[in-house]
Amino acid sequence: MNEKKNSFLSIFHNAYTAWVILFVSICLTILAWWISSNFSEQLAKDRFFAKADEVAIAIDERMITYEQALWGGIALFNSSDEVTRLEWRNYVNTLDINNRLPGIQGMGYAIPIANEAKDSFELQMIKDGFFDFKIKPEGVRDTYTSILYLEPFDWRNKRAFGYDMWSNEMRQSAMQRAIDSGEASTSSIITLVQETETDVQKGFLTYLPVYKKGADLSTVANRNKFFKGWVYSPFRVGDLMKGILGENVLGFDYELYDDDQFNESNLLFDSDSLIHLLDHEHQPDLTIQIPISIQGRDWVMYAHSTEKYITRGERLLPRVVAFFGFVIDVLLFFVIYSIQGNEKKARLLALEMTKDIREKTKELERSNKELSEYAYITSHDLQEPLGTIKSLVEIIVDENEDNMAPETKMQFGFIKDSAQRMSNMIRSLLELSRIGKNAVKQEVDIQQVLVDVKADLSNKIKEVNGKVSWEGKFPKVIGYEAELRMLFQNLISNGLKFKRKEINPEIHISYQFKNGMHEFFVADNGIGIPEKHHEKIFNIFNRLHDKSTYEGEGIGLAHCKKIVDLHQGEISVNSTINEGTTFKISLNEK
Structure with a gap:
């Protein structure tokens, strides 16, 4: 029996064990660092992609809103025999x-003019009060167009009044596409006539066709035949983006291209005035290209992260995990290594006890006491950095749960669970070290111990629909009351936990006095223990099942073994698979 006990204790009194545990714990720390690093990167990616999608959706939805306003203008023409300049102004003013609709430059109406009708049209506009009116640019063309209405009629829009948009190839392409399709049509990149020499911005126009009321528009030919004019809006892209996104700080920069050919001529807008997509030396952490379909044009938004996009907390998280992990690794190593050193010292002292045996015995006891206190205090101190890691994990998960990918959340939960398991293991070690500490032997009524334990476990017994029973009268023994209570509670708890499926657990305790020994038997009808494991089950942290099947740290029976050893007794097991297990505890009469 003593040989087995010494073999068990020698596990923690061995320098090789300390180095093995250090190696394993460092590997676990590196794994935790890798998981937390991937989590931080994935968190930044998820936030970046979600925010970039929000910007693209905002642009698309705002352009749809602007198109609806233009369709309102079409409805105005379709509901009236003639829309006057005042009626158009009132319509646009009502839209405010x-x-x-921030970002829109204005809303206008343009009409086609035959070559032979150009002079009479200009004369009529002069009679209407626009004394310097001229269709521009000048020149002879088969067909002219003119902006007839444009509101708000401010200084910038007055620059476009009378402009022949058909004279420009890019505008003409969008205008003809609107006529042919009967749908909204947006031009490619242009410079608006409204631009001045300062704050020049790239622009585009969106057109909707106005047809003769009641006409058959089922064919392209008919749509060209009954066409009357265009309701349209000009856009300055810088003002448009400000109107859509306001002054929001996105945390990243983006570029907007007209077409999927990425070059400077197709660049509609750049949030920071630097064309990063075309700069091969620019290597941001995160990028994304999002296509946006805008009334016949295929825009592409290229977004990229900035240096400060990944937060300081996200960058520090892997370092914090690694730091505290290595601190715990080193502390754990020194605890076990110190135990080995103190054990060696104790053995040397025992060999040198020749002259004054009493003095040497006291010195050995003092050394063992210091060793126990040192292991207790050091193990207790390990809980603090573990608590810090768990708190940090909970804060980060709570703050970022909405943006967290399921896989990342699962990986981060692994870190938290690992820290909790290590905390449970350390707590179990502390409990093991406390057994018998400062305890005083006294007369213990085992009958009352069983009654108290059954009461303590009543909720668990009801939960599993179990039954705990005993028969006969149980004796009073000399021993440590708290430890004996823990002994029977652990054995009964195991019987309730390791039950067979669909079989209600039943635990029966019996007693006999034989050969001067009190013999107690705790029998259950559970899953049983393979014979090859009968000796191993009393080793610390020894588990026969994984945690997903049966919870626990594998230390309960080690507690039982230490308690029985403390009473100079013996504990053994007899078990049959799928029939049950019986633990026998033998205690001295005195």
């Missing part, structure tokens, strides 16, 4: 585009 500066406040409700």
Whole structure:
């Protein structure tokens, strides 16, 4: 019996064990660092992609809103025999585009003019009060167009009044596409006539066709035949993006291209005035290209992260995990290595006890006491960095749960669970070290111990629909009351835990006095223990099942073994698979 006990204790009194545990714990720390590093990167990616999608969706939805406003203008023409300049102004003023549709430059109406009708049209406009009106640019063309209405009619839009948009190839392409399709049509990149020499921005126009009321528009030929004019809006892209996104700080920069050919001529807008997509030396952490279909044009938004996009907390998380992990590794190593050193010292002292045996015995006891206190205090101190890691994990998960990918959340949960398991193991070690400490032997009524244990476990017994029973009268023994209570509670708890499926657990305790020994038997009808494991089950942290099947740290029976040893007794097991297990505890009469 003593040989087995010494073999068990020697596990923690061995320098090789300390180095093995250090190696394993460092590997676990590196794994935790890798998981937390991937988590931080994935968290930044998820946030970046979600925010970039929000910007692309905002642009798409705002352009749809602007198109709906233009369709309102079409409805105005379709509901009237003639829309006057005042009626158009009232319609646009009612929309209050500066406040409700920020980013739109204006809303206008343009008409086609035959070559032979150009002079009479200009004369009529002069008679209407526009004394310097001229269709521009000048020159002889088969067909002219003119902006007839444009609101708000401010200084910038007055620059476009009378402009022949058909004279420009890019505008003409969008205008003809609108006529042929009967749908909204957006031009390629242009410079608006409204631009001045300062704050020049790239622009585009969106057109909707106005047809003769009641006409058959089922064919392209008919749509060209009954065409009357265009309701349209000009856009300055810088003002448009400000109107859509406001002054929001995105945390990243983006570029907007008209077409999927990425070059400077196709660049519509750049949030930071630097064309990063075309700069081969620019290597951001995160990038994304999002296509946006805008009324016949295929835009592409290229977004990229900035240096400060990944937060300081996200960058520090892997380092914090690694730091505290290595601190715990080193502390754990020194605890076990110190145990080995103190054990060696104790053995040397025992060999040198020749002259004054009493003095040497006291010195050995003092050394063992210091060793126990040192192991207790050091193990207790390990809980603090573990608590810090768990708290840090919980804070980060709570703050980022909405943006967290399921896989990342699962990996981060692994870190938290690993820290909790290590905390449970250390707590179990502390409990093991406390057994018999400062305890005083006294007369213990085993009958009352069983009654108290059954009461303590009543909720668990009801939960598993179990039954705990005993028969006969149990004796009073000399021993440590708290430890004996723990002994029977652990054995009964195991019987309730390791039950067979669909079989209600039943635990029966019996007693006999034989050959001067109190013999107690704790029998259950559970899953049983393979014979090859009968000797191993009393070793610390020894588990026969994984945690997903049966919870626990594998230390309960080690507690039982230490308690029985403390009473100079013996504990053994007899078990049959799928029939049950019986533990026998033998205690001295005195």
